[in-house]
Amino acid sequence: MKILVIAEHRGGKFKKGALECIAQATRLGGEVVALVIGGPDAKAGAASLGKQGAARVLAATADWLERFNGDAYARIAADVVKAEKPDAVLLAATLDGKDVAPRLAAHLDVGYAPDCTKVEAEGGRLKLVRPLYAGKAYATVKLNSSPQLVSIRPNSYPLLEQEKGDAAVSDVALSISAADVRSKVVEVEAAKTEKADLSEAEIIVSGGRGLKGPENFPLLEEFAKEIGATVGASRAVVDAGWRPHGDQVGQTGKTVAPNLYFAIGISGAIQHLAGMSTSKVIVAVNKDADAPIFKVASYGIVGDLFEVVPKMTEEVRKLKKG
Amino acid sequence: MRIVVCLKPVPDTAARIKVHKDGTRVDPEGVKFVLGPYDARTIAKAIELRGAAGGGNEVVAISAGAASGEAEAKKRIKDALALGADRGVFIADPTPENRDPLATAKALAAAIKGLDGFDLVFCGRQAVDDQALSVGPMLATLLGVPCVTDAVGMEVQGSTARVRRAAEGRTEVVEVQLPAVITGQRDLADEQYPKLKEILAAGKKPIADFKFDWPATPAYHVVSLSPPPEPIAGKIVGKGPEAVPELFKLLQSEAKVLTF
Known part of the structure; x- marks a missing residue:
């Protein structure tokens, strides 16, 4: 199984949920490719995604991508998915992840299983478990599409016990520019605390x-x-x-x-x-x-x-x- | 300005959820359905942005399918009409159980495209039943318009909206060109309660039926639904502040969740 993980970060610091996705993708077996979207600083630590098992890292970076934009990120991810043709696409079910993934599903016309707490391989496909009604019921889900798009709830899976080496990072040519995006973050108010979300x-x-x-x-x-x-x-x-x-x-x-x-x-x-x-x-x-x-x-x-x-x-x- | 508000009847969050005996869906028997808490806020915001109705200014309330059944969905559309929406559109779904959100978004997109233009579409940030947070951003993508999720405030000037988005660890101010899809957090507006006169008047407002060809084989497929695992029986460590040292001993040595 070839798996693409969209690795979320803030200013080049990767989210724990993103590393957990790569680690679980590695456990599922097959080739794991990570995609990093953001400003130029996003590339600095990208090679370290290899430690959780990414064989290579694709970096889609530009100054205008520094601030999160779900529309732009989803369009870029859709282009990468079309070129890489993975069997599954994983990302962390953070707020930004949950903003990007549904748009990506619509661009690709594929099934999307949000906020899964279990992602396992069964007969070459993914078997997914997601809590519904905020955990009052658990659904076992399968996606009849290729790729299978899944967001994983943070803290569902541990990181690898044995870290691997750094991965090679290569640039992705962007097919869109700032002018193609009709929404723009004009101001960011940082939260007062430095605590985890x-x-x-x-x-x-x-x-x-x-x-x-x-x-x-x-x-x-x-x-x-x-x-x-x-x-x-x-x-x-x-x-x-x-x-x-x-x-x-x-x-x-x-x-x-x-x-x-x-x-x-x-x-x-x-x-x-x-x-x-x-x-x-x-x-x-x-x-x-x-x-x-x-x-x-x-x-x-x-x-x-x-x-x-x-x-x-x-x-x-x-x-x-x- | 034409504003569309998408609605979904959801089980009251105090409801006990039972899995149907067929093992793949929730048993709607005995569950009280309500207008989603986020939907109630987006309706209030839509009415505020519309201002006086007429002259091309209208709020259209749309609901697609719903496992609660057609009558329940139309009741929730009536809730929106009582709160000031001008007309409703209902999209019937013969098999609404575990409906793929992408299919729902496609149905809504088809109905909205039939409206002769729109300026804004509101969705709640999430439905409190399947909590996919998906339909809004999917709908925007299908309509080819931008989308801002988790809006906690917004104002419109001409063809631009300035939206405050409650992201994690930060609040963003997003400038977005209309038409656009906005998903609302509860802070977007105060919940409004209709007066009796408005509830009566809502009965006279039209609800149109929109026909949609639902996909026969949705990409998202629920194999089974089960109740949550039984919580592991816990223990009362003790009473009052005297129990605190023992609690931390257990957290360190038994649960092993502390790093110090």
Whole structure:
């Protein structure tokens, strides 16, 4: 099977989800080719994609591609797919990935399976599993098209245990120019934190109504900073305006699958559980021992979060010191 | 200005989802369907951008298929009409279960192309059932127009829209030439609630049927649908702050999820 991975990056730094796609493509066997689209700086680290098993890297770079543009990226990717003729195209199911992939599916007129948590080979084709209804049901999916276009949920697959060597990087001639694109990013406001995005975070600390008010979120932020986590929120606190919509974890917010998820003062409404139940380890802190969150939590502490969370921050500090 | 709003009836997010006994689809029995939370926002934004109706200014609400059935889909179109949309279009789908989003986008594109021009098409950023986030960008590509996803705010000046896109780790301001497809986040507009008079008036607004030849063999095929794996029974580590050291011991040595 020949697999093309569209490797997402920000300013030349590759997203973990992109590396995971290449690693899983390598495990599936066959030839793995990576495609990097972006500004000239995207090329600098491109050879390193070989470490996860890319046999070669194609770089489609130009000054005007420095800022993300789903329209342009999809058109460039479509041209590369037509030239390379892979059996499958993989990319990370980040927000930008989910913006590009559907356009690419429409350009190529192929089937697209979004946000898959399992990508396996079966009889020379891909067998895919994707959670629906934010994890309330799991669909096993096959695509009757060539190539098979799949986005993989970040944190679904590990990187290779044994890294390989660098790959050769070659340039792709661009068939479109800035003038062909009818949308343009004219301004970018960077987020205030340097933390990982929710969809890619390895550790998430989410707060719910138990926090009692937006003024108490610094308590969570301090713990999150100490343990290296991204802060999320339940729908109740987002609806109350305590936190921005982008922070919301749940069926009407973001679906996440971190290695470690802390649900702090979150009772565990079904729509929240739907968005985080694929987390590998779930820790719940809630004063109500009957809260539904304890049914899905790997570990629970029954207690007042205003006493428990500061103690957790202190404990992490202590453990980090050794 | 003609603005199209694409709608999908979705199960209430509080609904318990059961897999149908045929093992390939969700059992709609007993599930309450509602207008998607994102769709409700895009309708509100569309009405705001249209201003007064008439003189070529209109909002058209379109829905294609829907596993909930035709009656349910038309109810959701009526929701949009009650909120101020001027007319509806319904595209019937004889086999809507696990419908390939690309096929849905093709159906919507065909109906929109039959409209004698459009300036804007809105879709919710996602449907809260299959969460593919696909139909909007696919539709734009099929219509040959640009698309901005995850819009949290926008204004239109002449033939250009300035859209704020909530990307990950950043917010982008995107200038896009109309016509265009915009997918809306919940911050795009405040949800509106129709008055009784508007609900009654919606009954008199027209809903046209649009016929589409759905592809017989869609590229996206659901082999089986299953309930989620049972959560692994967890344990209560203890009560209050005294339990914290034990919790971290377990996270380190049993769960092995800490790197320190």
